[in-house]
Amino acid sequence: MPQQTNQRRRGAALEETILEAAWAELAEVGYARLTMEGVAARARTGKQVLYRRWRNRAELVVAAMRHSTGSIADQPPDTGELRGDVLAVLRRMVERQRDIGQDVIHGLLADAPDLDPGPFAIMSEVMTGVLERAAQRGEIASARLSPRVVSVATNLLRHEIMFARHPVSDGTLVEIVDEVFLPLVHASARHGH
Amino acid sequence: MPQQTNQRRRGAALEETILEAAWAELAEVGYARLTMEGVAARARTGKQVLYRRWRNRAELVVAAMRHSTGSIADQPPDTGELRGDVLAVLRRMVERQRDIGQDVIHGLLADAPDLDPGPFAIMSEVMTGVLERAAQRGEIASARLSPRVVSVATNLLRHEIMFARHPVSDGTLVEIVDEVFLPLVHASARHGH
């Protein structure tokens, strides 16, 4: 008779299982109905094991998101053209929204108002990079724009994502870029800095 | 011995009491910890009376908000100048945010994703009015701007309200108006919409 080791998981391996269980649960029942007991059951472990690692649902979900989706900053776009780059960034945000789900964003905002704002601020940096490359190509006079202008496209899109009832359409992205972002970039050039 | 009528409240009077109780509860414990039992207790009535009128917490809170705060559309600003009018609108939004509380907005978004979007769309109309009056004064060439541009200031502010950890500063409003909204309005004029 083969030795029936129970193969009890621990440490990192266990953590991985839990985060994947949380991610699956999120996809299946959504944030509002995700429960600690549900995740524990799916991961075949006890609640205590979850609470040992994360203080609450919000923290667990944030960890699961980090584990299962990459950062947009990882692969900056490079289409060789400012407009294409900006659109690419926005499209990636929309894609990410689809993966994560609107209800998760709403839920996290409600549950964890003191959430780390880092992941939001990072879009500013991505846009700064895009603009700098456009300036190097000579597409725009200078990348020295007001931070407000730099982040206007990503902020408008985030607003759209928060309040729209349907997935944000590509047409919306094009509007944001062509009617708001690019005109502002060019207007700034005209008036110096 | 005076007749001791119990003065049992009904109908509109009772409803008023409840909405005020909900509003007070909201101010005292916030949305996340507002409970139906709490509101009922404060209004000295039973839960059933609440559930007879509103299907859930979110609906009750929305009703309480409507009852206790006016609409921004009620008194359109008139400073005689486009910039002043837009700033006045944004300031009123901030004021309203202060009255209502960020956590209420987050909570409602999470609890009632199918919330009536009317109250949001209305800001677009307010801005349209402001722009039309500016056009009549001859301040701008035409009020026929892209809807995206018309609502850019209010949308950016709403984004700020959603994600900012502190009350939105007046400086932020000025930035939105001077660095984004007005440049866009003028740029549109140049290219003739």
Place this chain on the structure above:
DNA sequence: GTCGATTAGAGACGCATCGTCTCCAATCTG
């Protein structure tokens, strides 16, 4: 005014989930 219809006031109920706690056994460390 009397009388039925309505609905306020109060709270019990069953359910779900929270976050804590307890227990035993599997696994790791030395």
Place this chain on the structure above:
DNA sequence: CAGATTGGAGACGATGCGTCTCTAATCGAC
């Protein structure tokens, strides 16, 4: 091998949900 750590499982009290039930106050029709 022995002791320490941690996983697996679930009981526990607390809380609040939304429903239901019961009595009594009030209303409207006559």
